[in-house]
Amino acid sequence: MYKIAVIPGDGIGKEVMEAALHVLEAINVEFDYTFADAGDEYEEISGIALPQETIDVVKNSEACLFGAAGESAADVIVKLRQELELYVNLRPVKSYPGTKSIYNDLDFVIVRENTEGMYIGIEEETEEGATALRVITKKASERICKFAFEYAEKTGRSKVTAVHKANVLKKTDGLFRDTFYKVAEEFSDIETDDRYVDATAMFFITNPHMFDVIVTTNLFGDILSDEGAGLVGGLGLIPSANIGEKTGIFEPVHGSAPRHAGKNTANPSAMILSAVLMLDYLEEHDAARTIENALIEVLSENKVVTQDLGGKASTMEMAAEIRNKIENK
Numbered sequence: 001m002y003k004i005a006v007i008p009g010d011g012i013g014k015e016v017m018e019a020a021l022h023v024l025e026a027i028n029v030e031f032d033y034t035f036a037d038a039g040d041e042y043e044e045i046s047g048i049a050l051p052q053e054t055i056d057v058v059k060n061s062e063a064c065l066f067g068a069a070g071e072s073a074a075d076v077i078v079k080l081r082q083e084l085e086l087y088v089n090l091r092p093v094k095s096y097p098g099t100k101s102i103y104n105d106l107d108f109v110i111v112r113e114n115t116e117g118m119y120i121g122i123e124e125e126t127e128e129g130a131t132a133l134r135v136i137t138k139k140a141s142e143r144i145c146k147f148a149f150e151y152a153e154k155t156g157r158s159k160v161t162a163v164h165k166a167n168v169l170k171k172t173d174g175l176f177r178d179t180f181y182k183v184a185e186e187f188s189d190i191e192t193d194d195r196y197v198d199a200t201a202m203f204f205i206t207n208p209h210m211f212d213v214i215v216t217t218n219l220f221g222d223i224l225s226d227e228g229a230g231l232v233g234g235l236g237l238i239p240s241a242n243i244g245e246k247t248g249i250f251e252p253v254h255g256s257a258p259r260h261a262g263k264n265t266a267n268p269s270a271m272i273l274s275a276v277l278m279l280d281y282l283e284e285h286d287a288a289r290t291i292e293n294a295l296i297e298v299l300s301e302n303k304v305v306t307q308d309l310g311g312k313a314s315t316m317e318m319a320a321e322i323r324n325k326i327e328n329k
């Protein structure tokens with residue numbers, strides 16, 4: 001029995017969460033859910049977007065499923081990542097059938113440093129304009145590179161590529177690249193290389209198959225992971241994981257999509273795949289594959305799918321179809 005925090009949040013967050021929980025009921029893993037409040041709607045009634053109580057619920061859970069927040073996203077999900085030191089942002093770039101993926105056979109992951117770099121939040125106005133500080137520490141570089149290699153080992157991937165701009169950012173990215181190669185010495189069975197971020201952006205379009213696991217700093221990872229999402233069919237499909245030493249938060253990359261909210265038309269795939277990432281994190285790999293394969297079946301058939309995938313099904317109808325596939329195996 002796993003203790004799981006559930007934060008549905010705002011807009012379609014609530015709808016895709018209901019859909020994901022419906023699918024999770026079909027597998028042979030037991031969860032003890034604690035529902036917690038956060039987001040715009042909660043802020044309207046309470047005056048605060050992320051109550052301490054919710055932070056505590058997540059802290060005391062083995063993992064957290066997060067739907068989406070609205071305008072308060074920075075105060076909710078960004079704050080949760082910082083409070084809980086979730087230093088890894090893991091984003092798979094994987095093609096699924098029946099989607100508008102540019103390539104039909106992509107399968108690589110981006111491991112993005114989630115706590116420092118360009119997003120450390122130290123900006124200053126100066127006489128001439130403004131400056132931002134880019135902080136790269138040995139500690140954070142080491143732990144993110146180590147995570148990338150361990151993740152590669154665990155998931156049977158054979159290569160880790162460090163992405164940086166050490167030719168220009170000699171000190172900061174020099175340190176990141178050197179740390180990467182030092183950590184690599186402990187993982188001699190895994191192939192390593194490194195690339196400049198600008199060239200990487202091009203290779204995503206021209207030759208994305210060269211990548212297996214990418215490890216990179218915060219800003220580069222943010223940009224490249226959206227480029228990756230663009231390669232494989234867009235927001236209704238893309239899950240993510242925020243992982244620290246003690247817990248993880250699993251969430252779709254999309255937000256509360258106010259124009260879709262309340263209509264039961266949102267694609268539940270991104271949230272369901274986030275639950276799949278959570279199951280892998282909990283080492284429940286069989287259950288993870290069961291759900292992922294059922295989703296693949298439903299996507300391939302392209303019948304009971306939501307509007308964005310060319311179908312007419314509602315969020316819950318698509319979830320129910322995925323659950324049917326699991327239960328009728």
Ligand code: NAI
Nearest residue numbers: 068069070071073077235236253254255256257266267308
């Ligand atoms: P969004 O991701 O909510 O929606 C952008 C567009 O993508 C939608 O209009 C829709 O066409 C499509 N889309 C997204 N998810 C979909 C799904 N599951 N099925 C089908 N289509 C889908 O981004 P937007 O409109 O920029 O932001 C809306 C609100 O969400 C804002 O208040 C923003 O602050 C918040 N937000 C929250 C995030 C979080 O909680 N992690 C992340 C991004 C935005």
Ligand code: MG
Nearest residue numbers: 222223225226
């Ligand atoms: Mg981003």
